[in-house]
Amino acid sequence: MDYKCAFRCVAGCEGSYDVEQVIYHCPKCGELLEVQHDLEALKTRSPAAWVRLFDERKSSNRWPYASGIWGKKEWVMPGLEDDCVVSLNEGGTNLFWAERYGQTLGLADLWIKLCGNSHTGSFKDLGMTVLVSVVKQMIKHGKPIKAIVCASTGDTSAAVAAYSAAAGIRSAVLLPRGKVTTAQLVQPLANGALVCALDTDFDGCMAIVQRLAQEDGVYLANSMNSLRLEGQKTVAIEVVQQFDWEVPDWFIIPGGNLGNVSALGSGLDMMQAMGLISKRPRICVAQAEAANPLYLAYKKGFDKYEPITALATEASAIRIGNPISIRRAIRTLERYNGVVEQASESELAEAAAAADRTGTFACPHTGVALAALVKLVQRGEIKKQERVVVISTASGLKFTDFKVRYHEGRIEGVNSRFPNQPISLPSEYEAVKKAVLSALE
Ligand SMILES: *Cc1c(COP(=O)(O)O)cnc(C)c1O
Numbered sequence: 411m412d413y414k415c416a417f418r419c420v421a422g423c424e425g426s427y428d429v430e431q432v433i434y435h436c437p438k439c440g441e442l443l444e445v446q447h448d449l450e451a452l453k454t455r456s457p458a459a460w461v462r463l464f465d466e467r468k469s470s471n472r473w474p475y476a477s478g479i480w481g482k483k484e485w486v487m488p489g490l491e492d493d494c495v496v497s498l499n500e501g502g503t504n505l506f507w508a509e510r511y512g513q514t515l516g517l518a519d520l521w522i523k524l525c526g527n528s529h530t531g532s533f534k535d536l537g538m539t540v541l542v543s544v545v546k547q548m549i550k551h552g553k554p555i556k557a558i559v560c561a562s563t564g565d566t567s568a569a570v571a572a573y574s575a576a577a578g579i580r581s582a583v584l585l586p587r588g589k590v591t592t593a594q595l596v597q598p599l600a601n602g603a604l605v606c607a608l609d610t611d612f613d614g615c616m617a618i619v620q621r622l623a624q625e626d627g628v629y630l631a632n633s634m635n636s637l638r639l640e641g642q643k644t645v646a647i648e649v650v651q652q653f654d655w656e657v658p659d660w661f662i663i664p665g666g667n668l669g670n671v672s673a674l675g676s677g678l679d680m681m682q683a684m685g686l687i688s689k690r691p692r693i694c695v696a697q698a699e700a701a702n703p704l705y706l707a708y709k710k711g712f713d714k715y716e717p718i719t720a721l722a723t724e725a726s727a728i729r730i731g732n733p734i735s736i737r738r739a740i741r742t743l744e745r746y747n748g749v750v751e752q753a754s755e756s757e758l759a760e761a762a763a764a765a766d767r768t769g770t771f772a773c774p775h776t777g778v779a780l781a782a783l784v785k786l787v788q789r790g791e792i793k794k795q796e797r798v799v800v801i802s803t804a805s806g807l808k809f810t811d812f813k814v815r816y817h818e819g820r821i822e823g824v825n826s827r828f829p830n831q832p833i834s835l836p837s838e839y840e841a842v843k844k845a846v847l848s849a850l851e
């Protein structure tokens with residue numbers, strides 16, 4: 411069967427564009443583009459047959475289908491030639507029952523999807539494998555692309571650098587100087603990217619990279635390029651698959667540029683359109699109070715949206731005041747009976763620390779989602795028996811400085827309810843015994 415997809419305008423203008431064309435906006439109205447699949451062709455296979463195919467691939471190791479993304483290749487990028495797939499075996503991350511943390515909130519069915527347990531330590535890998543694979547195919551077909559570029563709050567640049575290096579394509583990343591973690595800075599350096607540290611914030615980097623992307627030979631990897639969302643949407647499919655094709659009641663997802671929540675919605679839409687699911691979950695987007703333009707719009711009515719200047723937050727990957735995918739995200743929330751919550755620095759840090767005491771190692775963005783969860787449970791919006799999935803977006807190991815400062819009580823405005831420090835002892839049995847046994851009393 412010949413499955414196809416193409417770009418089209420999200421606002422519904424006529425016209426469709428080849429996914430191998432270098433184009434990011436609708437030439438008629440300037441809106442973003444999205445990838446539209448030929449659902450009629452896909453429907454020639456029954457829902458049960460798709461489920462069987464996806465389940466088979468999940469348990470095999472046949473390249474490239476073992477990847478959580480490429481196991482759904484027909485739904486993601488059907489026209490991609492196999493020899494152009496640039497995969498580091500992304501997706502397939504663990505979804506675990508957060509039993510003890512759930513108990514602290516009175517929830518019996520709380521789950522955390524650890525998207526950060528991935529090649530570069532964040533969910534950005536899910537989309538980057540698709541974008542870089544398409545670029546590899548464009549180059550193979552003679553497009554004069556010399557480099558992949560992006561602006562980043564730290565995780566996109568790590569993924570761009572790793573996947574470009576794996577493909578043998580050059581990359582350049584624009585970072586706000588001093589606003590990404592050490593791990594996030596060294597990742598693109600190690601992978602050989604050209605790293606430009608600019609004296610601005612993410613929104614400033616984004617404005618410059620959009621102009622840079624108009625130069626010949628430069629291909630833009632930010633999420634305004636909707637190729638990435640095609641990969642990221644598989645997180646919805648993967649979670650539902652991990653529940654044996656049952657849809658949870660809630661997704662809680664941290665949002666910055668708001669591509670990821672749009673992708674989550676698009677994965678759910680596609681499963682519904684294809685007849686794999688019928689239930690609609692609810693979606694909560696969680697924002698840091700310091701960078702909350704979507705939250706403000708939610709409170710005032712979505713038609714009153716205004717960009718803001720984002721302030722400093724530990725959740726540095728979502729420090730974005732002017733989200734590119736604002737319209738897409740609002741449409742998603744409207745379809746999924748959505749809510750938006752926010753978390754202060756203290757709330758996000760304490761939620762992450764409280765969850766860590768039950769075995770997680772939550773990054774600050776996951777802390778934002780966990781803090782939103784607390785609020786929704788407290789005001790009865792999330793019911794005790796409901797199944798809730800928190801999307802954890804990055805590995806806590808990229809944010810060790812945040813953890814260290816929390817446990818040393820050095821985060822401004824945060825009182826550290828669960829501080830824990832090493833105790834220094836001489837190398838003497840009696841001293842160690844005394845310390846351990848007295849702690850157990
Ligand atoms: C990119 C990122 C987000 C935000 O995703 P958007 O698509 O920009 O909303 C959240 N958490 C982490 C760790 C990220 O890297």
Ligand SMILES: [Zn+2]
Nearest residue numbers: 419423436439
């Ligand atoms: Zn248009």
